[in-house]
Amino acid sequence: MNLKFNKMNAKIKSILLILTIGLLLGFTSKTDDTGNLTISFNHFFKGQKIDFTSEFVNSHDEKIKFSTLNYFISNIKLTKKDGTSYSIPQDSSYFLVKESEIQSKQLHLKNIPKGEYSGITFTVGVDSVRNTMDIARRTGALDVGGTAKGMYWIWNSGYIFFKMEGTSPSAPDQQKNKFAYHVGGFGGYNTKTINSIRTKEFETNGLMVSRDKNPVVAINVDLAGMFDAHTPIKIAERSTVMWGDISTKIADNYISCFKFFNLSYK
Amino acid sequence: MYLIFFLMIAFVVASAFVIDDDQPVKIVVPSNFPAPVYNLEKNKITQKGVELGRQLFYDGLLSIDGSTSCGSCHQQVSAFVQQDHDFSHGVENRIGRRNALPLANLIFSKSFFWDGGVFNLDLTPVNAIENEVEMGENLDHVLKKLNASLLYKARFKATYGVDSITTNLFLKSISQFLATMVSANSRYDKYVRKEGEVLNADELEGLNIFKDKCSTCHSSDLFTDGSFRNNGSTADFRFDKGRHEITLADADIGKFKVPSLRNVEFTGPYMHDGSLQSLEEVLEHYNSGMKASASLDPVFKKRDKPGISLDGNEKRKLVAFLKTLTDQEFLTNKKLSEF
The missing domain is CATH 1.10.760.10 (Cytochrome c-like domain)
Structure with missing residues (x-):
């Protein structure tokens, strides 16, 4: 009886504690010290907006129709002119951008300390720490049984950072003209493996974050460069890439496709 | 904000009723074995969790057509390999390209499968679930089937106090069962x-x-x-x-x-x-x-x-x-x- 009472007591105590924390959190988030920021991704091919019905032609004269375009954005960091920076907290810094889902192309970042930021840095892909972290910490965009479906190699543990699929007459008939580029590789766990993690930094001069401003940083991604920016990738020669030394070269190609477009306020 | 706050209260109340009752299971490391590689601290093993993991291990629901469970290719009588098979048979009688490895002492292993492509025990079941020639399923679809099953919803509720079956709890339950597969009494x-x-x-x-x-x-x-x-x-x-x-x-x-x-x-x-x-x-x-x-x-x-x-x-x-x-x-x- 007495034991049961003590247990009840502990339960009430923990409820009160959580109540207090909850209230405190509720108040602090309403202060004037933070603001929101949106990063918006727009996909192009030689300047033309990408969709899944149009035909595009790469610099190797190969006709392309896209069916999948997904990639992870992570480890977002905002830098100031004085050299200081603010990193978006780890547990809310992983996003899966999908051409097929309009809302996924807008990353909404909250509770950013107010101020002027002169640059944004992010990773296309998922860092090695998250790739090897306990499954309990891999929620949201990283849930291999949820949002990250199809973006994880089950036989070779690790996230697929970038996935582009579609059809092209240049891809072999026997695979129904399908091409697929799945790029990943975080460097390996016990043994060194390929590393396709790529990071991009942009100048965002004049970017003001505060409670009453809602800045939007637009990033244009022109994926024509995926086929030719540094290493020529011809569908006729290489229509399927899943896990190979060429993966890192493709990563070099696509990272150079990400370009700052403009800064606006909602 | 307040939704999260109420959920927290709900969790505390639920856990007071559920988790308090459960019995922790101690995995005894045999004195002639090295220390486990698997982090048992991050997956508290309980009697209910192991039992739930065992049920999942032997359930064909994990495969696309209900025909193949983990236990189909990992049979206890043959030390958890598929008896008399050089290559394992999966759904629709598809044949794999490698011989199934026996399951034992997995928490002591640094990597899994013949090529060591998986380094975390928690992720090993997904390899079999999503392999076209093994169980041919998708993990997200398995979770949908589990979440649609009154039996499993009740089991997960009783084990973890949750209303929704997540990737994490599904995989951790199977790991709990796998963790108990210690062979050290020959x-x-x-x-x-x-x-x-x-x-x-x-x-x-x-x-x-x-x-x-x-x-x-x-x-x-x-x-x-x-x-x-x-x-x-x-x-x-x-x-x-x-x-x-x-x-x-x-x-x-x-x-x-x-x-x-x-x-x-x-x-x-x-x-x-x-x-x-x-x-x-x-x-x-x-x-x-x-x-x-x-x-x-x-x-x-x-x-x-x-x-x-x-x-x-x-x-x-x-x-x-x-x-x-x-x-x-x-x-x-x-x-x-x-x-």
């Missing part, structure tokens, strides 16, 4: 731990031959060093490059995980391709059947012809010793069985 174990077991003269001589000629790779009382080596079972790697498929290193073409030898009496056929039928054939392979290729392990290159010299007498004694690694308790433990 006659050999009881002999080395001085628990009153005696090995006969052949078995003892076999043990000494083993230490001399096999224990470089099959080291420690796990009977594997966890490394990847080419043991010459084939020189044709066109359809299976083994460890190379993960590391992409040329030196790794044709290397496969050194398997444990626990319960080896029952885990045949042997090798990644299931090409050898009996222990006698395996030993003769090392003596005379080795197929040389560029990545053949240096331990086999100590004589003119690659291999390890074993005469008839040595082979007989080695087989006698290898059979002392049979763990009857493990093979018949009701807590690991389907029914």
Whole structure:
């Protein structure tokens, strides 16, 4: 009886504690010290907006129709002119951008300390720490049984950072003209493996974050460069890439496709 | 904000009723074993969790057509390999390209599968679930099926106090069951731990031959060093490059995980391709059947012809010793069985 009472007591105590924390959190988030920021991704091919019905032609004269375009954005960091920076907290810094889902192309970042930021840095892909972290910490965009479906190699543990699929007459008939580029590789766990993690930094001069401003940083991604920016990738020669030394070269190609477009306020 | 806050209260109240009652299960590390690799701190093992994991392990719901469970290819009577199959049979009778590895002492393993492509025990079931020739399913669809099952919803609620079955809790439940698959009570174990077991003269001589000629790779009382080596079972790697498929290193073409030898009496056929039928054939392979290729392990290159010299007498004694690694308790433990 007495034991049961003590247990009840502990339960009430923990409820009160959580109540207090909850209230405190509720108040602090309403202060004037933070603001929101949106990063918006727009996909192009030689300047033309990408969709899944149009035909595009790469610099190797190969006709392309896209069916999948997904990639992870992570480890977002905002830098100031004085050299200081603010990193978006780890547990809310992983996003899966999908051409097929309009809302996924807008990353909404909250509770950013107010101020002027002169640059944004992010990773296309998922860092090695998250790739090897306990499954309990891999929620949201990283849930291999949820949002990250199809973006994880089950036989070779690790996230697929970038996935582009579609059809092209240049891809072999026997695979129904399908091409697929799945790029990943975080460097390996016990043994060194390929590393396709790529990071991009942009100048965002004049970017003001505060409670009453809602800045939007637009990033244009022109994926024509995926086929030719540094290493020529011809569908006729290489229509399927899943896990190979060429993966890192493709990563070099696509990272150079990400370009700052403009800064606006909602 | 307040939704989260209410959920927190709901969780505290629910956990007070549910988790308090559950019994933690202590995984006893055998005194002749190294420390576990799996982080048991991050997956608190309870009686209910293990029981739930066992039910999932033996449930065909995890496969696309309901036909194939983990237990279909990992059968207890044969130390959790598929009896008499060189390649495992999955859904729609599709045939895999590798021989299923036995399941035992998984929490002591640094990597999983013949090529070591998976390094976290929690993620091993997904490999079988999503492999087209094994269970042919998608993890997210398995979770949808589980969340639509009143039985499983009730089981997860009773075990973890949750209303929704997540990737994490699904995988952690299976890991809890896998963690209990410790095989360490063979006659050999009881002999080395001085628990009153005696090995006969052949078995003892076999043990000494083993230490001399096999224990470089099959080291420690796990009977594997966890490394990847080419043991010459084939020189044709066109359809299976083994460890190379993960590391992409040329030196790794044709290397496969050194398997444990626990319960080896029952885990045949042997090798990644299931090409050898009996222990006698395996030993003769090392003596005379080795197929040389560029990545053949240096331990086999100590004589003119690659291999390890074993005469008839040595082979007989080695087989006698290898059979002392049979763990009857493990093979018949009701807590690991389907029914």
